[in-house]
Each structure stands twice: as C-alpha cells, then as structure tokens.
Amino acid sequence: MTTATFLIQYLNALQYGLLLFLVASGLTLIFGIMGVINLAHGSFYMTGAYMAYALAPWVEGHLGGGFFVTLAVGVILAVALGYVLEWAFFSYLHEREHLQQVLMTYGLILVFEELRSLIVGDDVHGVKAPEWLAGSIPLGDVMTYPVYRLFMSGVCIVLALAMYWLFRHTRLGMRIRAGSTNREMVQNLGIDVSRLYRVVFAGGVALAVFAGMLAAPVSSVYPGMGNQVLIVCFVVVVIGGIGSIRGALLASLLIGVVDTFGKVLLPQAAGVLVYVLMALILLWKPGGLFKAG
Amino acid sequence: MRATSVPQTVFTVVVFVALAGYAFVGGSFGLDLITKIMIYAIFALSLELIAGGVGLVSFGHAAYFGIGAYAAVLLTPKDGAASLVLLLPAAVCAAALYALAVGALSLRTRGVYFIMVTLAFAQMAYYVAHDTPLGGGTDGIYLTQKPAIGEALNLNQPVMIYGFTLVVLAAVFLFLALLNRSRFGHALAGIRVNEQRMRAMSYSTFGYKLAAFTLSGAIAGFAGFLFAVKDGFVNPELMSWHLSGAVLVMVILGGLGHLRGALIGAFAFVLLQEFFKSEAIFGALAKHWHLGLGLAIIVSVTLLPNGLVGLPAEIKRHLAGTPRDNT
C-alpha cells in the first residue's frame, strides 16, 4: 500500500465512521437517557432514507423544491413522529422492565417495514444529491472523491459539536443529563421528566431520520436497509459507553478504521473484525470507553 | 421465590398430555409444525433459565442453537447415519463448550453490556459459519442421513421425531422446574435479586452464573440438534441475531420468569405468525402479515405487563376493577 492509497483509505475510514456516528448518536441518546434498547432505530434510519426519496416530489410541488428544504421537512416530521411514538407506545412503560420496551420496539420494526412496503412499495430507488455538491475532487491519478461525501462528513462534525454544546452548556442538556442519572430526584425538583423523555425520544428519532436522509444520495434507498445499520450502531454505542456522545464518536471512528482496513488487509475475516474489536474492548473496559456523561 | 400454584401445575400437565395425544391424531404437516414449536420451546426454556432465572439477558442465544445444529451435520459421516448415542452428546457438548468460553468472558460485564457482548460472540460464530469453508458456505449444508439407534429409533418419520422432541421438552421442563427448587436454583434466584448480598454470604456468584450460562447453552444446543435432524438442512441464518431476537421475544411475550412463559411464548409467537399469514382469513392482506404480527406484539406489551402468563390475572383484575399492580 503506497502512502497515497493509505491516506485515501484513512479518509474513507473517517468518512464512514462519521456517518456511523450520526446514526448511532440518536441511539445512544435514547439508550443512555431513557434506558430503552431501541431495536426500531434502524427503521427510523430507513424511514429517513425513504422520506428523502418520497418527500422530494411533494416538496418540489409545494415548496419550490431543493434537497435542503426536503431535509428540513423530514426532520420536522421526524420530531413529530418521535414525540407521538413516545407518547403512544413508551410513556407508560417507564416503570416497567426494560425488556418490555425491547419487545415493543421489535413490534415497531415489523410495523414500520410493512408500512413502508404498503406506502412506497418494495423497489430500490436512488436519490439525487443537490447540483452544487454533485462534483468530485481528484485524488491520485485515477481516483476522485465525491464532494457530497466530504459535505456529509462536515455535517456530521458540525452536529457532533452542536450536541456536545447542547449537553454541556444548555439548561435542557443539564436536565437531560440529570434525568438520566436520577429520575426521581429530577422529578422532585419540579421538572417534568415524562416531557423530558418525550423530547429526548423525538430528538433521537430525528437524528436517525436525518442520518437516513443525508445518507440517501450515497446509500440509495431499499427495503431492509435499516436492519443492516442497526447492529453496527449497537456496537458503536456499547464500545463508546452507553449515553456518551464523546464515546460514540470515538467508537464510530474506530469501527470506521477497522472495517475499512479490514476489508483490504484481511478480507477473509472482514465480517467478524468489528465484533472482535467490541469483545476485546469490553473485556478490557467492561463499561465501554466512556461511561455515561 | 416463584411458588407454583396448583392450577399452574394442572395447566402444564394438561398441555403435555394434549401434546402427547396429538401424536396419534395429527397429520404430517401438523406434526411438523408442532415439532418446530416444541423445538423453539426448548430453545426458549434455555434462555428463560438465565434470563428469567438469573437475570442474564443473552442476545446471542442463536449461536448455541446454531452450533448444536451445525455439529449434528458436520459430525455425521458422509457415507452413513451417525449413532444418536454419540452424535447427540457431541452436539450438546460443542454448544456447551462455546457457551462456557463466552460465559467466562462475558459474565464480567453486566446489564446492557452483557446483552451486547453475547451478541458479539454470536455474530462471530455466525461469520465463521457464513464466511469460512468450515461452515459449508452461505447456502447451507445438508444432513445426509438422520441419526438413529439401531432400528428402534429412526428419526426419519415425522411422528418419531415428534415423540422424541416431546420427550426432550418434557424432560427439560421437569429438569428446570426441579432445578428452580434446588439449592442451585435458590442461589441463582438470590443472584438475580441481589448479587451483592449473595457475594457477602460468601457465594461464588461468578461460578453459579457461569454454570447456569453453560447449562443454558447446552440446552440451546440440544434444541439446535433437534432442528437440524428435523429439517435435515442447516444454514448460517440459524446463528443470526434475528433468531436470537425472536427467541427473546418468545420468552418476554410468554412471560419472563416463568417456565410456562417460555412454553406459551413459543406457541403464541409461531401460531400468531401462522394466523396472520393465513390467506383463508386475510386474503390478499396475508402478504403483509408482518403488520399484523407487529401490532399484536405491541398490543400484548401494552395490555399484558407480565406477558401471556399474566393473562388470567389481568382478566381477574379487570373483572374486579382493581388497579394494576405495577411491578
């Protein structure tokens, strides 16, 4: 491997890792704060991708179109969806065994996948990136790098910083962190925890949907796409430490590197490497890289 | 501690008697279907042992199931039937060994981390079967000949394998019921409730947990063995997280913490699928059976906090009009 190729591979790893972070951040948020193992997270990702495809014509007709307008509409819908879902399906489960919630999210996966089939059908679709991001930058003599991928990475970095700021330096963030540590205490202080949970859940869903929409021009849109993302996102959350945004970022990048170089250097074992990584890290640090916070 | 009431024992006995009776009246499809459900029930019981009994939720139980199934196929000689007396213990041991190794490593973690580590080890097994020549590739491998004990027990006939599975299910159920009442079972329950206290009472909690986990893996391997013998075909999907998830759903749906729950959960999960898939009832909508199944699961979580096992109590509560006891 020449130095140039090596560097390009690093770029690939970074870019994959950042996208992974975007999907996983919503999961770790819901996981860490509400304690819900949300198996339906992949479904939200898929919903996002399908929104990017299906909403575009509507936005075109009513709002004048544009990828970013579609993105905005999608996120608004996602927040509403998350808010309603939490109210309808999870709000009365807080007191119960966490496994009950796992069962609930399992039911939701089935429902979402089938609704997708009923509403949009079972075909594979492509989504166009906005014109001004459609170009690419030459890298080496034959290869080019699509601008949209770089743009995606940029968005992921901005979002990571924004989340860090939100949690560390705003009142909402403080409440959320407090709510995750000690529910009763926060409630006694006069904060509406149920409402807080609803906000967190809506935020988590919005992040997954946003990730799906953002990735759609690159990943394209197809049935079952959420399932593939789900498990690797869990790996991210667990390696990083549940509820830790910082940990999720580091874990995503780590997985990006292992996956990218694994495919090239150890193709026979490429599938299993990520799990070996997870097992090793947990044996070393049974609570993940960063404990919640 | 979970005391068993008389109606519950009666229920269990009636179920097993009914299952035995079905062997004489069921058609070959019905026998096949119930055999599959009973295999899932054994599998669910293995998970119930650690998830309900000790509070260790494994999200990778399909690995042991799959290893039992693969061992049954890989250890069968190319040119003839293997002896059941040798093949069965070998398959169970293979699963137990992997469970022992995974348990030794993963029991250091707890809660959600434990769930995820077990998943990771299951995914490793999955990729070994999926991507290496050892597993025979993604399309799966066939069991050339079903194991037998001489002429007496030939597992080729549906009714024979049905009977064999039923006996195994009953034995596993009874064994676990006795286990729950034993010193060992009490220790496990103690660990579930308060591990610190058990340790303070100078119990080696790690040893107990590891023993339970290994035993659970062995039973799951037994179920996998039966599955391979019944179908005569194994595939990497037997180790996939989908199956791990499905068996977890069976246990929770039935009612975590009850042996009956695993039994009821397996039946309910498979029969619900069959119900929503049925074209006779749903016509063209049967194609979208996932929707019905998903909604049924959501409704059951909403209305039955203790799973299907809690159904009679819920009905009683409803009739009496008393508020739900949320525990």
Next chain:
Amino acid sequence: MKSMFKLHATALLTAGALALPAFAQQAPLKVGLMLPATGTFAALGTAIENGFKLYVTEQGGKLGGRDIQYFKVDDESEPSKATDNVNKLIKRDNVDVLIGTVHSGVAMAMAKAAKDSGTLLIVPNAGADAVTGPMCAPNIFRSSFSNWQQGYAMGDWVHKRGHKNVVTIAWKYAAGDETIAGFKDSFQKAGGKVVKELSLPFPNVEFQALLTEIAALKPDAVYTFFAGGGAVKFVKDYAAAGLKKSIPLYGAGFLTDGTLEAQGTDAEGIHTTLHYADGLGTARDNAFRVAYVRTYRLPPDVYAVQGYDAAQMLAAGLAGTKGDISRKADFSAALRKAKIDSPRGTFTLSKNHNPVQDFYVRQVVGKENKPAGVAIKALADPGRGCSMQ
C-alpha cells in the same frame, strides 16, 4: 338406504362416462408458489408471480387442460424457515408442483424437500449451482440460469475487448463466489489474468475501501456481481470514485436489472451479460412485453420472464402426460425434450435440467438494458456433481 345406494351407483356411472372424453373434468392442478412477499426481494417475487400467472391467463386459465389453483407461501428469503415453509405447501396443501424461489439458500432447502417428497419443483430464479448440480433430480427443473452460467458467459467476451488484467469484486457468499468462478473459467481459458479477487461480507455496502484498492491496482477492467440495493450503490460509488472513466466496469446482468431508475446516469454505458435484455425485438418478446404491461401496468423484467417460462415448462411437461402430473417419468421425459418458446429466445434443457440458452451482452442506454449482441450461444451448465444422465 337402498335408494341412496342407487343414487351413488348412478352418480358413479355418470362420472365414469364423463371422465373418459376430457381431462378437463379433473380436479384443478395445485400450484404452490413459494416466493418472497416481504423483505429485500419482495419486488422480485411479485414479478415472478405476475409472469407465471400471465402465461396461465393466456392459456385460458388452464395448463394441460386443467384448471389451476394457487397456494402461496411467503418465504421471507429466510433459509432457516425454508423447510417449514416448503412443507406447508407439500404436506398441508398437497400441491402438485412447487414454484420457487429467489434466494439461493431457500431454494436449496426447497430442492431437498422436493427430492425427498418427489414433488415437482421449478426454480424461477435462484442460481445456486448445486440445484442443478449435486442436488439434481428427475423432478427438479430451473427456468432461469446457474450462477456459473452467467459468469462464464462474459469471460471470453471481456477478453476479446482487449482486457488482459481484471480485478473481480463481489459479496462473499455463494452466488458471488460461483459467478466469479464461472467468469474466471472462461476468462482465463481465453488467456486473461485475474489480478485480484476482492470481496466483502454480504450484505455490507461500504465499497469505498475496495474502490480505493481498485484504483491502486489499476487493472484493465473490473468484473463484478452485485444485485438489488448493493448493485445500485456499487454502480453509483464506482462512478463517483471516478473509476468509470478509466477502468471499464463489467458485470453479471443483475448489476443493472431492476435497478436502473435508482442508478440514474451512473449506469449509462455499462456492459453486462444475461439471458434476457430489454427490447430484443423478436415478435415473441414484443408480444410478451405488451401483454405484461397491459395486465400489470409494470415494466416487464427478467424475473417476470423466468416466472412466465416456469409456467411454460409446466405446460410442456403436462402436455406430454395429458394433464396427469402423477406420471412423473413421462412428465420429466416430455419436459427434457421440450423446446420452450421463451421471450428470451427458444431454449431447451440440459441433462441436469438447467436452460441451454443464449447469453446476451447488454449495454445500459437510458433506463434500459439494450441488447448489444450475443456473448455466447447455447451455453449449457456443466452440471458438476450431477449424476443424472
């Protein structure tokens, strides 16, 4: 009691008299469709079912003079449930013939069940070599292709285009391995060299690392096997990485089949080989396409053709037994001799019951895979491991 007996006797006599002139009075033929209705391959399952039913409708709803009664099972493309699902059709519904499926692993389970029970099986897509290899049986047929076939078809042709060093890339699973093996067979025979075989775990779609590897290796061309969502993403990523301009991409036909709307301009100009193409221009194909669009308001594709031909094969076998499917040896003999008048072109079956068919080179033009000649004529699968003569 006595009068009742009389009634029975008369009924029997009439029935016997009526049964002689026509088999039309027979009970309907039970056809079990085991296809994916949910999951990744749901659209393919629909196309196969549509194609099958189109032919039956064209024949007035009858094959071999018998009405058709359908039984359907969703196989979910899930091999671990395959044996149970196929048993539903065989044991519960007692079907006379099985049609299915898309997923190779599921098809393997079906082949075993068919072999064990003696039920007739026609595979309308799954390309697993083993189905017409070690698993071959007098009652197992395929209306589609073998993975080896679709790979082999292109090796020689790619070499003739002046490519000496080729990199292959595919998912690491049976269909990928077998297709690449077929390609290597003919490409190396022609004198070409496969520089490197790249693979990634199924169904992983992060191709970027391997595309970078291709750019570093700089081969003359790339040969690939992907399908469905993976095919869409691979073609788009390949173009976005700038490789399409300098290193031509070739593939098995599924790379660009049913995926062109999603791939957009990134697929333009790509050559693939398959046993079918859009706009073959034959009268047979035109008639099929018009009828398909009229009936289903959907563009016909290769899956629809395979479903349509599965029905034709069933009809051909029944024609040899006057609608009696229980005469298995006669059915098999008739089908082995039959010429199937497929929209793809006429084909016969090889000794291992796989189509002996032309493979077309197709080039993507707009939203269609236009035929650009025949890559190889009358290609037969070698049926490795099949002992049937």
